[in-house]
Amino acid sequence: MSFADIAQIIAAAIFSYLLGSVPTGYLLVKFRTGNDIRNYGSGNIGATNTLRVLGKCGGAIVLVCDLLKGALAAILGQIIAGQYFAIICGVLAILGHTFPVWLRFNGGKGAATAIGVMIIASPLSAVITIAAWLISLYFTRIVSLSTIVAACMLDLAVLILHYDAHYSIPVLLASILVIYRHKDNIKRLLNGTEYKFDRKVK
Secondary structure: OOHHHHHHHHHHHHHHHHHHHOOHHHHHHHHHHOOOHHHOOOOOOOHHHHHHHHOHHHHHHHHHHHHHHHHHHHHHHHHHHOHHHHHHHHHHHHHHHHOOHHHOOOOOOOHHHHHHHHHHHOHHHHHHHHHHHHHHHHHHOOHHHHHHHHHHHHHHHHHHHOOOHHHHHHHHHHHHHHHHOOHHHHHHHHHOOOOOOOOOOO
């Protein structure tokens, strides 16, 4: 591997993290209302809390942007160094979304960005994960619980479809991070006070 190849890999890794760090929910709410989304609802900067603050259109915009962050990082990794590096760049984008340098490393939960990565890296795993999320949401109306279920299903899908440590270990670590970032939601779930999907900020 030449010095130029190594430089490209390092640059792609840094770019993936910075791309993931773009706080789309924070920026959209700030632009539309002048307020900080972290002061409303769950305090999260992701699509679900944006939906509560701005409605369906705002939530959809943030969801698409967060998906694209993961997808673009994975595409870049794939172009630079193949399928395995696509996973690595995707995980870095998830880390960026979760710990964005622009917001003092306090960001979102990484679920949408993770799905964006898997749409590129393992489309069938992404379809299975999205189906698990939708089914869980239909029956529970609780986004956080559905996301935790989907994160577990993603690990299972990747393990079955890609019995390869290069795939399964990074995906497992990303899933653990997503679940860990839901620790406050888990407390509310145990207390029976978790937000429902149709609950809006007053």
